[in-house]
Amino acid sequence: MPPTSPHISSIGFTTANAEATAIFFEQTLGFSRGESLLVDAGPYAQLLGLAGSRLKLVRLRLGEETLELTELLSLGEGLRPGRPIPADSRSCDLWFQHMCIVVSDLEAASAKARQAIAHGSLVGVSTAPQTLPEWNTAAAGIQAFKFRDPEGHNLELLQFPAGKGETRWHRTAPASAPFLGIDHSAISVADTPRSCRFYDGLLGLKLGGDGVNSGPTQDGLDGLQDTRVRITGHRCPTGAGVECLNYQPPNSGRPRPLDQGAQDLAHWQIRLRVADLDRIAATAQACGGQVLHGGVIELGAQASLVGAERALQLSDPDGHQLQLLQG
Structure with a gap:
C-alpha cells in the first residue's frame, strides 16, 4: 500500500557530475546506489523548465529515503548554461x-x-x-x-x-x-x-x-x-x-535570483506525492506559490521516471521548488 499523501518520495538537487557526487555520498555518508536513468528530451525536461534537454538521474538510498541527483547532459536550444552555487552563500540566503x-x-x-x-x-x-x-x-x-x-x-x-x-x-x-x-x-x-x-x-x-x-x-x-x-x-x-x-536581523538573507533554474547547482527540489494536483494548481497563487512551466504536465511515455502520470512543478513563496505527483 502506498504511503498516505502528502508524502515526500525524494529530495534532490542538480549536480555537474552525478557519478562523482554519488561516490561522495556513498563513501562519506553511507548512501547506497540505486538506479541510474538517462532521460531524453520530452515532457519531464519540460516539467523542469529545461525543454529540449537531456538529463541523467542517479538515485541513492539511505534508510527509507531517496536522494535524486540530476545532471544535465545537454541543454535545450536557447537555455543558458548552469551556474555554480555562489561561494559566499550563507544559511540565511533565500536560495539556501x-x-x-x-x-x-x-x-x-x-x-x-x-x-x-x-x-x-x-x-x-x-x-x-x-x-x-x-x-x-x-x-x-x-x-x-x-x-x-x-x-x-x-x-x-x-x-x-x-x-x-x-x-x-x-x-x-x-x-x-x-x-x-x-x-x-x-x-x-x-x-x-x-x-x-x-x-x-x-x-x-x-x-x-x-x-x-x-x-x-x-x-x-x-x-x-x-x-x-x-x-x-x-x-x-x-x-x-x-x-x-x-x-532574523542582522542575518536577513539575500533573495533568490529571479532567473535561477534547474540547470543551476543551487537548484533543489522536493518530490511530493499529493491527492489532488488540480486543486493545488488552481489555488497555489492564493497561498503564495507559483505554478511553473505550463502547469500540470502529462508525462506520457516518461511517467515511469517518477511513477506518476501527471506532475506539476511548483515554487513556494520564496522560490524553493517542489515537484508534485499524482496518479
Whole structure:
C-alpha cells in the first residue's frame, strides 16, 4: 500500500557530475546506489523548465529515503548554461536549502567530513559539532554539524537524544554504519506565517514544531554571528518533512535570483506525492506559490521516471521548488 499523501518520495538537487557526487555520498555518508536513468528530451525536461534537454538521474538510498541527483547532459536550444552555487552563500540566503541526515553517532559519522575539511577538500559551515543548550527545551541535547559537499550543496548531520525525534531514529545501528536516513530538507524563508499557509494550508503537511534558536551554539552551527532563527517543522504522515528557517536581523538573507533554474547547482527540489494536483494548481497563487512551466504536465511515455502520470512543478513563496505527483 502506498504511503498516505502528502508524502515526500525524494529530495534532490542538480549536480555537474552525478557519478562523482554519488561516490561522495556513498563513501562519506553511507548512501547506497540505486538506479541510474538517462532521460531524453520530452515532457519531464519540460516539467523542469529545461525543454529540449537531456538529463541523467542517479538515485541513492539511505534508510527509507531517496536522494535524486540530476545532471544535465545537454541543454535545450536557447537555455543558458548552469551556474555554480555562489561561494559566499550563507544559511540565511533565500536560495539556501539543505538535507538533514540523521546519525546514531555524530562523532563517528562526521569524522570523514571533518578530516576532509581540515585538508581543504570540503568546506565546513559549522565551526565544530554542536550540542543545543538545555534552555532550548524543544531542541535540548540535539547534536548537529553542517558542511558542504564538493560542489557546495549544504548538508547537516544530526543526532537526536533520547526522547526526541521519531522512534526510527533510535533503533540500534552498528558502529560501522551510523547513517540512518533523511529526516527533512531545510529551507530559508522570509516570512514564517506565509510559509505555513503554503506548506500546511495548501499542501496538507502538519506543523511539527515551532521555536526559536539563538546564541553561541547556533552561531557555531550556522557559521553566522548574532544568530536568531525561527524554525518551523512541517511533517507528512510518514517519512521526511520540510523545515523552514526564518533568520532574523542582522542575518536577513539575500533573495533568490529571479532567473535561477534547474540547470543551476543551487537548484533543489522536493518530490511530493499529493491527492489532488488540480486543486493545488488552481489555488497555489492564493497561498503564495507559483505554478511553473505550463502547469500540470502529462508525462506520457516518461511517467515511469517518477511513477506518476501527471506532475506539476511548483515554487513556494520564496522560490524553493517542489515537484508534485499524482496518479
